[in-house]
Amino acid sequence: MxxxxxxxxxxxxxxxxxxxxxxxxxxxxxxxxxxxxxxxxxxxxxxxxxxxxxxxxxxxxxxxxxxxxxxxxxxxxxxxxxxxxxxxxxxxxxxxxxxxxxxxxxxxxxxxxxxxxxxxxxxxxxxxxxxxxxxxxxxxxxxxxxxxxxxxxxxxxxxxxxxxxxxxxxxxxxxxxxxxxxxxxxxxxxxxxREPGAARAVLTLAEHWLSGLGRAPGQRVEWFGLADRHTDLPAVTEDYKAVETMVPVMSQEVLDTLLDTLGWPAATLGHVLPPQLSGRMTERITRGLRQGLEWEEVSCVADTGNNGNALVFFQLERLLPRLGAGGRALGIAIESSKWIKSGFAVEATE
The missing domain is CATH 3.40.47.10 (Thiolase/Chalcone synthase)
Incomplete structure (x- = not known):
């Protein structure tokens, strides 16, 4: 390419x-x-x-x-x-x-x-x-x-x-x-x-974009020091309604951007690794992304829970044994803290 x-x-x-x-x-x-x-x-x-x-x-x-x-x-x-x-x-x-x-x-x-x-x-x-x-x-x-x-x-x-x-x-x-x-x-x-060898697949692309200009954070995780550790402020707050509204839209934007950047026709996708917010949210996002295409979803959140930065690696672990010769996959991760879009592409080795 x-x-x-x-x-x-x-x-x-x-x-x-x-x-x-x-x-x-x-x-x-x-x-x-x-x-x-x-x-x-x-x-x-x-x-x-x-x-x-x-x-x-x-x-x-x-x-x-x-x-x-x-x-x-x-x-x-x-x-x-x-x-x-x-x-x-x-x-x-x-x-x-x-x-x-x-x-x-x-x-x-x-x-x-x-x-x-x-x-x-x-x-x-x-x-x-x-x-x-x-x-x-x-x-x-x-x-x-x-x-x-x-x-x-x-x-x-x-x-x-x-x-x-x-x-x-x-x-x-x-x-x-x-x-x-x-x-x-x-x-x-x-x-x-980057050394040639018996790699299981190729990471073709990994991208991320800050998309929170002028938008209130969807999630905040506090850090309490010695001076403020007795505050009544919740350690974690989340605007779940904003997450439900924004993440499906941002996921589609990432998918479209990755396909355009790579020059891949959508029909050539074999697998998609959608955002892993929860079992129900992932089902909803996947339905919106599919648009009649036949790719296979690779998800883990219903069994692992939302474990943040670990999720992409659990999805990759599930993807690699399924990625046949010539296989293509796109992964999407959306962060609601200040609204960060990210995605990556994986291809089977020749």
Whole structure:
């Protein structure tokens, strides 16, 4: 293909890995703990199970984001047949770091035995994983660093750290209650390379655009320091109605832009990885995007919950075994914080 001017060329998707904390928590278990109707969750949210890094009964932290990201990255490297000595840089995307400093990215690199290479951490929501893929592609375009062929890209979130399990959930308005049933925890990673080899697929394009000019944020996640930690301000607020209105529209814009940029006829798409907000929202968005075409949807959110920056990697893990010879796929991620559109393209290796 002729590569668009100013854009980075394709890179090899050499390996993928994911990590979820503990056993899945179904709607019946969530109903018992929170005192809300499982039918409400199933009807309006459409998420069957999710995973939590915290124990729902005692609130004990069982896994940190560092733990989950380390496990996912380790599996991605193993899937690529690589090790820590092959890694030229690390890019990690999250909205929920374990601490402001040191970065989770640096701690994960240390756990993996990676040293003396650049380590980046991107602070973003669901679009952060695509931002990380775009940055890694650009870094790889500069050539191997010190003979190291692999760029390690990680995304993950531990959303349960922001949930107050001590309150009476029956008193919460739906706008706050939705955060307790929508989100889950997890991490994912890919090993990228520009070296020719037995790559499972090619990352052809990764793009993102800020689209929030003059528009109120759709989601806000607070950080409380020593001076303001006793505030009554909710840790997470979300304008779910704005999300329901805007995300389908923005998803179509991303799909159209990617197809136009790549010069791909829509009929050549084999798979689409739609935004993973919730089971019901993903179903609605997918219906709008399909427009009579026969591509296959690749989704995970109904089983994993919305685990933020991990979602793209869970979708990629499901996509790769299905991507036949000559297969093409487009992925879309929309972040409601300040309305960020992002998307990426994957092709089967020849």
């Amino acid at each position: 002729t590569w668009p001017a100013g854009r980075v060329g394709p890179v090899q998707l050499a390996g993928v890995g994911t990590a979820l904390p503990g056993e899945p928590v179904d709607n019946a278990a969530l109903s018992r703990r929170l005192g809300i109707a499982a039918e409400w969750v199933e009807t309006f949210i459409g998420t069957r199970t999710r995973h939590f890094a915290r124990d729902l009964d005692g609130g004990t932290v069982r896994w940190t984001l560092e733990d989950l990201c380390t496990d996912a990255a380790d599996r991605a490297l193993a899937d690529a047949g690589a090790d820590s000595d092959d890694v030229a840089f690390v890019v990690l995307a999250t909205a929920t770091p374990d601490a402001l400093m040191p970065t989770t990215a640096a701690l994960v690199a240390d756990r993996l035995g990676i040293d003396q290479v650049p380590v980046y951490q991107l602070q973003s929501g669901c679009s952060g994983a695509v931002q990380a893929l775009a940055l890694a592609s650009a870094l790889l375009a500069c050539g191997p660093r010190g003979g190291k062929p692999v760029g390690l890209v990680i995304g993950g979130d531990v959303c349960s750290k922001h949930l107050d399990l001590r309150q009476d959930f029956r008193e919460l308005p739906p706008s706050q209650l939705v955060n307790y049933v929508l989100f889950g925890d997890g991490a994912g990673a890919v090993a990228l390379s």
